[in-house]
Structures are given as C-alpha cells and as structure tokens.
Amino acid sequence: MGVSSRQKIEVSAGHPYPVFLGANLEDLGDYMLSRFGNIEQALIITQPVVAKHYADRVRQGFKGCRVDLVTVSAGEGEKSLARLSALVGEAVRLGADRLTLVVALGGGVIGDLAGFFAGVFMRGIRFVQVPTTLLAMVDSSIGGKVAVNHPAGKNLLGAFYPPLAVWTDFSTLASLPWQEVQNGLAETVKHAVLGDPDLFAFLEEHLSKILERDPLILRELTARSLAVKVRLVSQDEREQGVRALLNLGHSFGHALETATEYEGISHGRGVSVGLVAASRLAEERGLIAGADVQRIMNLLSGLGLPISVRGLEAGRLVQLMAADKKNRFGRKVLILPRGIGQAVQVEDCSDEDLRRAWAGVIDSNFPIS
Amino acid sequence: MGVSSRQKIEVSAGHPYPVFLGANLEDLGDYMLSRFGNIEQALIITQPVVAKHYADRVRQGFKGCRVDLVTVSAGEGEKSLARLSALVGEAVRLGADRLTLVVALGGGVIGDLAGFFAGVFMRGIRFVQVPTTLLAMVDSSIGGKVAVNHPAGKNLLGAFYPPLAVWTDFSTLASLPWQEVQNGLAETVKHAVLGDPDLFAFLEEHLSKILERDPLILRELTARSLAVKVRLVSQDEREQGVRALLNLGHSFGHALETATEYEGISHGRGVSVGLVAASRLAEERGLIAGADVQRIMNLLSGLGLPISVRGLEAGRLVQLMAADKKNRFGRKVLILPRGIGQAVQVEDCSDEDLRRAWAGVIDSNFPIS
Numbered sequence: 001m002g003v004s005s006r007q008k009i010e011v012s013a014g015h016p017y018p019v020f021l022g023a024n025l026e027d028l029g030d031y032m033l034s035r036f037g038n039i040e041q042a043l044i045i046t047q048p049v050v051a052k053h054y055a056d057r058v059r060q061g062f063k064g065c066r067v068d069l070v071t072v073s074a075g076e077g078e079k080s081l082a083r084l085s086a087l088v089g090e091a092v093r094l095g096a097d098r099l100t101l102v103v104a105l106g107g108g109v110i111g112d113l114a115g116f117f118a119g120v121f122m123r124g125i126r127f128v129q130v131p132t133t134l135l136a137m138v139d140s141s142i143g144g145k146v147a148v149n150h151p152a153g154k155n156l157l158g159a160f161y162p163p164l165a166v167w168t169d170f171s172t173l174a175s176l177p178w179q180e181v182q183n184g185l186a187e188t189v190k191h192a193v194l195g196d197p198d199l200f201a202f203l204e205e206h207l208s209k210i211l212e213r214d215p216l217i218l219r220e221l222t223a224r225s226l227a228v229k230v231r232l233v234s235q236d237e238r239e240q241g242v243r244a245l246l247n248l249g250h251s252f253g254h255a256l257e258t259a260t261e262y263e264g265i266s267h268g269r270g271v272s273v274g275l276v277a278a279s280r281l282a283e284e285r286g287l288i289a290g291a292d293v294q295r296i297m298n299l300l301s302g303l304g305l306p307i308s309v310r311g312l313e314a315g316r317l318v319q320l321m322a323a324d325k326k327n328r329f330g331r332k333v334l335i336l337p338r339g340i341g342q343a344v345q346v347e348d349c350s351d352e353d354l355r356r357a358w359a360g361v362i363d364s365n366f367p368i369s
Numbered sequence: 370m371g372v373s374s375r376q377k378i379e380v381s382a383g384h385p386y387p388v389f390l391g392a393n394l395e396d397l398g399d400y401m402l403s404r405f406g407n408i409e410q411a412l413i414i415t416q417p418v419v420a421k422h423y424a425d426r427v428r429q430g431f432k433g434c435r436v437d438l439v440t441v442s443a444g445e446g447e448k449s450l451a452r453l454s455a456l457v458g459e460a461v462r463l464g465a466d467r468l469t470l471v472v473a474l475g476g477g478v479i480g481d482l483a484g485f486f487a488g489v490f491m492r493g494i495r496f497v498q499v500p501t502t503l504l505a506m507v508d509s510s511i512g513g514k515v516a517v518n519h520p521a522g523k524n525l526l527g528a529f530y531p532p533l534a535v536w537t538d539f540s541t542l543a544s545l546p547w548q549e550v551q552n553g554l555a556e557t558v559k560h561a562v563l564g565d566p567d568l569f570a571f572l573e574e575h576l577s578k579i580l581e582r583d584p585l586i587l588r589e590l591t592a593r594s595l596a597v598k599v600r601l602v603s604q605d606e607r608e609q610g611v612r613a614l615l616n617l618g619h620s621f622g623h624a625l626e627t628a629t630e631y632e633g634i635s636h637g638r639g640v641s642v643g644l645v646a647a648s649r650l651a652e653e654r655g656l657i658a659g660a661d662v663q664r665i666m667n668l669l670s671g672l673g674l675p676i677s678v679r680g681l682e683a684g685r686l687v688q689l690m691a692a693d694k695k696n697r698f699g700r701k702v703l704i705l706p707r708g709i710g711q712a713v714q715v716e717d718c719s720d721e722d723l724r725r726a727w728a729g730v731i732d733s734n735f736p737i738s
Binding site for chain 2: 081084085088089092093119120121122123124145147150151152153155156157158159160
C-alpha cells in the first residue's frame, strides 16, 4: 500500500496530534525526523514477537539517528511499576536522554507502558504510538491515556500524555492471532453501540467477511471505530464529560480482569461480557429495547466473543467495582447504552442493581475461554 | 501571626497558582474547601515528626471533609518507586479517589513524593504544597517539578505537575533542626548569585541574625529567595530556557548526592559545594572575578555550609555528571555564575574542565559533615 493511500485524522486535544491510517512502518522515521527536530535516539519499546516481525522495518526509516530496541514480554502483568523501573534502567544504559524519541511498537500493553515511561522519564520525553494490534488501533493508541497497573487496581498509576502522532500500518494485522483481533472487535462493537449505529449495521452486515479477516473490511471498520473515539476525545480530552461514554462496559470488564488478576480474561473479552451486563441493566431501566440487547448479544457471539462468564461470584465482582476510578462521592458511575448508537452516564445504580446485572451474565453454560 | 499578614504571590504558569506566605496551617482547609469544590477527602502525606507537630493544626481546618494521614519516614531514600507503590496501596485502603486532595505537608522529599503520587494516581488528582522546611519554602514547593529517584539517577522519574496552591506557614521553621535551615540557606545563596545581587548583600549584612534564626530576617530572605524562583518559573515553566539557570550548582551537587547514595550528603550541602565548583570554573573562564568567588565562599562558610568535600574522587564525579538530565547531544550542560546576580548556560565544558573544577573542591582540610 503506497504513501498515497495514507489517511490522516487530527485529534484536536490540548496538544493536537495526527492519526495516520494505512501508513508504512518504513516511513515512520523519515516522517518523525523531518517533522520534529532534535531527535538523537529512537528507542523502540516492543515485545519479542513484534520485534521479530517489525522492528527492522521501523529501524530502516530512522536514518542518521541512533536506534535502540528494548523488548518486554507480553501480557498485562508487564504493565507494572517493577517493569517500568527495569525499563528506566535499560534506557539509561542505552544512553536515553531528553532527545530520545520513544517508539511504542505493539499492542495496548506496550502503548500504555511505553507511553507512561515516556511521560515520566526525565519528567517527560517525546513518543509516538505505533499500534500493531486491532485493539490498539481502534482504541488504546488514541486519546493520550497511559498507565501501569497496581495490585490495588488496573491502570491505577498513569497520566494524560498524548503522543506526537499515531502511526497505523494495517499490514501488521495479518500476523495477529485471531483472539487478538477479537479484542479489537469487542471495542469496535462498543464504539458502535455508544456512538455509531451505522457502524453497528456494517458489522452485522459483514460478519462473515470479518471472520475471514478480509483486509479491506478490517481496514474500514478500524477507520470507523477509531473515528468514534477521536470525536469524543477531541471534545473532552481529560474525561470530564462525554469521553466517559467510552467506558461503556469497562466498569464491569475491569472488575472481571481484576478478579482474574489480569491474566485469566483478555481486555476485549472482559469488555464483551461487560457490554452485555451494561445492556441488561439498561434494558431493566427502559433505556434500550430487549430486541436491541439481543442484537448486541448476537453480534458479539457471532464474532466469537463471550456474553457470559462462569466460576465467578457476583458479590465479589460488585465489591471490585467499588474501587473503580470513575466512582464519585462513593457512588458507582456507570455508562449504559441508550438504544444502539447512544449512551448515557448514570450514578444511581445500587449494589443490588449491579449484583443482578452480574447474575445475568454468570452462567455455567458459556465457558469464558 | 494573623490572616492580615498573609502575602500572596502568583505563579503565572500554564495553570497559574498562588503562593501564600505567612499563612496559618489552621486556615488551609477553609481556603481549599471554599476555593475548590468537590473535595471529599484530604489525604495528608507527611513524615512522623512533622505529623506530630503539625498534622492536627492542618486537620482542624478541613471541616465537613474526611481527613486521613499517611506518614513515610524521612530521607531521600523514601523518594522511590517502591515507596510510591506502598503509598498507592495505602491511599486505596483509605478510600482515596478522584475527589481526594493530597496535602503534601513537609520538606522537599515529601513535596516531591506526594506531588508525584498526586500527579499519577488515577492519572492525576489535586494537591497542595505545604512546605515546612526552609528548603521547601524557597525552592522545591515552587514550580511544579515532582519526582522520585531511581538507582540510575536522582529525580529520574517525574512530571511537571503544579499544585493548586503553595501554603507557607513560617511558624514551622521554629522547630527545624539547624542543618535543615542550612539546606534552605544554600538554595537562597544560589538564588542570590544567579538572580538577585541585593539579596546577596542582604544575606552578607544579616549573617549574624540569620545564625540566630531571627524570624523576621528568615521571613524576609524566604520571600526574596522564592521571588527569584517564581520569576524564572513564570517565564519558563517547562525549563526550555531561563528556568535552567536555577540548576546553578546542581549538576555538581547531584553528582555528590549520587556518589554518596543520597544519604551521605544533604541536598543543600551538595548545592553549596556545587556552587563553589561552578564559581571556580566560571572564574577560570573570566565570567566572574576572583573577589566575587571569595565573597560566595565566605558567605557559604559563614552560614556553616561546606565549600569542599573529601574522600571522593574527581574522575568518578565527572562520570556521574554524564548521566545528568540536562545534558544534550552528549554535551554537558552547565550553569555558571556571571558575577554576582546573573548566570549563564554553557555547553562547551570538557571532562577535563570538570575534573579541574572538582579537584578544586576536593580537600582533606574541610570535612563535609
């Protein structure tokens, strides 16, 4: 795919930055070096398997500039303060300083970890997001949120630290395991439900092509999905209003991830179940028709995503939700769908409401993995 | 001292904030609660000895608001990721959330640690600096720099995260150990040398009153000293220009602190020796007269501050300076005095220049402590 097919979408935040779609990994260095001066070192932070496939393609673009590579193993467990500390030691050993550009090459874990590293190393150095998974492309690379986990909660330590740019090369999707594609699809369904009914219909219509991983369809749904996020983030970078709608399904999903200690259930699968729980709660309140909840469940199931979990206890999950960052004045803040294509924030859910919502998705007939 | 004597100086940064001088600890809560809405909890982060003297005075002002206290023991060693992690666990246990106000009650270590905690907890919650040491009053509480140390370097992980306000109650100076007062005096001499010749003359003139810890003189030098910092920070919050002048003596001083692993030599004493090393280098380059270097050394000595160290090796110290955050393109960036009252940034010092500067302050006749 040539340069001519490169699309650019601007995120208009406090520090505006461009999102490039259909870009080539090989062209990143040239773009960064010509657009931003004073880059002395490109420090690629990635995972071993991603490095194997793509590091050389990134490296060749940074001509006349030192390029170093640090790999961290895969998994949400890597998003820790211990890993951050090790990264700092490695970076200093490799001569990183204020003129280093961090290249976050990988999925959501790498983007969050490398972004937070860039945000706090020497009080902040420059970085670029290079998402290689569908989840990172449609969601986590956009919006400037970076973080690491803590035993007391997911993403508990972080910052709003926007990248200089987001650089998306669709060719990286080809080598992605199907379960990774599913993670991105869960966020895409979420974006459709909260902000784009046409995207929802598109997903329903092209379900079989998505399952075949048709590149053009994947590209189209990526562009539409991330457009929903770009729109909300541009209106409200610091999440004091509409950006919170993006948390649809996440208060439930995070509790699931915490309950399984970040390893048992992937982010996308947590969001999928969370979306169902939120939809059922919304139905109970008359915010969404039962038929639409059924459409959401059908689409998620059709994509091979879970709509229920087993082996977990509703009361425990309600407790875990009490630690959610979005809570205010001790009240649970939840995002619920209003039909398909809109969402609202509610603050009056009781623990009993939540317990019922959880009970509705805890089932022994639908194993989670 | 009544409310009527409260002075206010505005720091005009990206997020402007007021510095109150001569305020009362008891009045902080009322000010914060009436000025900033939605504070559900005040989380005082402090050290045991400071808590004993002052926590109740702070606590009584926060009426109708939950107040919790976390203490961390004294010392630069507390400014670590491990301590940050423990703090996060404590905060969650105490129910901290986005409506928590962090009260950084203490010296520079507390301000840096609690400020960094506030900056990254849940991607940033509000905080107020309540400096209780002279060093924190004249220097570290102003300017929004927060950080923790890393084995690979001092303040290597941090952020620019300005407080909502700085609240200075001079009564806390009365109980301060003399060595702590000296730490603040070292920064005050530095501020005088780099930006206020009248302050330098004031310090020389009132040397005996300073040694007697005359409260009015201490108050006056604090106000003048922090005014130098407020002026530079307001011009250049992110340290891309004039703010760097505040690093006078610090590139040398940090190397000393690192060489002694943060425990052997206090920040102020490191700055004092660093100021002499920088002055000698400046003299060698014709930037400052020998007589003025002598005035600087006389003033520091008069205040009981060290002007040399022993038991350290110049070559090792030069090596440690290579890791300084201010270096660019592998070149050492140094601030040198130009006479008394001005400073300049230079980037052309060789390792040999630095070695000579270090050799000039390494001496067996002046024990450091």
